[in-house]
Amino acid sequence: MPELPEVEVVRRGLAAHIVGKKITAVRVNHPRAVRRHEEGPADLTARLLDNVVTGTGRRGKYLWLTLGSGDALVVHLGMSGQMLLGPVTKTEHLRVATLLDDGTAMSFVDQRTFGGWMLADLVTVDGTEVPVPVAHVARDPLDPLFDDAAVVKVLRRKHSEIKRQLLDQTVVSGIGNIYADESLWRAKVNGARIAESLTKPTLSAILGHAADVMRDALGQGGTSFDSLYVNVNGESGYFDRSLDAYGREGEPCKRCGAIMQRDKFMNRSSYYCPKCQPRPRR
DNA sequence: CCCCTCTCCTGATCGC
DNA sequence: TGCGATCAGGAGAGGG
Incomplete structure (x- = not known):
């Protein structure tokens, strides 16, 4: 059950492996995984395609990738979400599949489907830039500016x-x-x-x-x-x-x-x- | 506004 | 062996 430390482990893994890579293919297998992206799966897919991952961020249990377009891909793992890099052998719960320009597969696997992906704009709150859906989330205890x-x-x-x-x-x-x-x-x-x-x-x-x-x-x-x-x-x-x-x-x-x-x-x-x-x- | 309950979902496990 | 009930719980919607 991913809480802050587990999400941070995932963020670090993504930061180390995919920053600078371009997304060359996207497939949404399960619409529920992108239900919080109000414009729908097709919009998410189109806007991710040919976008370059420029960085990563996290607040609390929310994780995001910043993209060349200026959007953020916000990821919440929910109860059982996983961000996997590399081939997925058990595809039963594969909800979103992407391919990066170096051939790496980046996948969102989630058995209980409480988690999901969405695209959002960034906004500055209290001096820190976060995606809009994360704006209401308080700083976490590992945030250098935690008060x-x-x-x-x-x-x-x-x-x-x-x-x-x-x-x-x-x-x-x-x-x-x-x-x-x-x-x-x-x-x-x-x-x-x-x-x-x-x-x-x-x-x-x-x-x-x-x-x-x-x-x-x-x-x-x-x-x-x-x-x-x-x-x-x-x-x-x-x-x-x-x-x-x-x-x-x-x-x-x-x-x-x-x-x-x-x-x-x-x-x-x-x-x-x-x-x-x-x-x-x- | 504040606080709390309900609901979403799937799979493992338990009792009958 | 089968099957319904229960449990796991993040977070937002909605009720009081």
């Missing part, structure tokens, strides 16, 4: 569970269910606590842990559980071997030994230590 104090200030006004806020991409981006649980475990805070009830140092610590855990994951090539996430070469990450909270229901807390629990909230699983991260009274 910890400003995000803490926002969180201090939220009458809402802290985990919900960590998952809200307009508050802080890049964090998904896995890294939210890891950050909260490191900070010893239960995700059901109300954000505004937490102190500034605690909120700042949670954000700091989010940055740390995502940097750690990035160093190991991202997290993967079921091979749905792979980098541009089709290799899985290794960070799942060092998760402290996510998926550890019934196992001992690595800090205190208490048995880790799983709760349902927001229709999602939350893994936490009942001793280190006690649930708030209702």
Whole structure:
């Protein structure tokens, strides 16, 4: 399940291999993969053709390629999206196929079809150029211009569970269910606590842990559980071997030994230590 | 405005 | 063996 570190791994792979290359062929196999491109598959195909990739960008879980035309090809991996370079052997979930002028195939493979491609204009927001569909997304904790104090200030006004806020991409981006649980475990805070009830140092610590855990994951090539996430070469990450909270229901807390629990909230699983991260009274 | 729930999708897995 | 139910969850639409 691609969150910031996994998306960044993909961006780096693309930056290393396709910048400067021209797109010489495009085929959309599944219209749902380009549903967010309002002008339709034919328009996307036509505008990608003969375009040169000039650079790459990322904010949170959004990734994009800048093109010679001035457009950005915005890619969201959703739950199971992959950007693959090279021959695709399993074509079952091949949604968009392109060819570059050096003969490399660049493919978008996505089993659950939550992800997709779209073309968009770039716009400058707060001094940083991002594609229009990304303009509403907050800076992520690995952004050099991430403003910890400003995000803490926002969180201090939220009458809402802290985990919900960590998952809200307009508050802080890049964090998904896995890294939210890891950050909260490191900070010893239960995700059901109300954000505004937490102190500034605690909120700042949670954000700091989010940055740390995502940097750690990035160093190991991202997290993967079921091979749905792979980098541009089709290799899985290794960070799942060092998760402290996510998926550890019934196992001992690595800090205190208490048995880790799983709760349902927001229709999602939350893994936490009942001793280190006690649930708030209702 | 703020907050929350629902919905989209496919495949693995589970219980009967 | 088969089949329906459940689960995984990012993010936007829409409701209260």
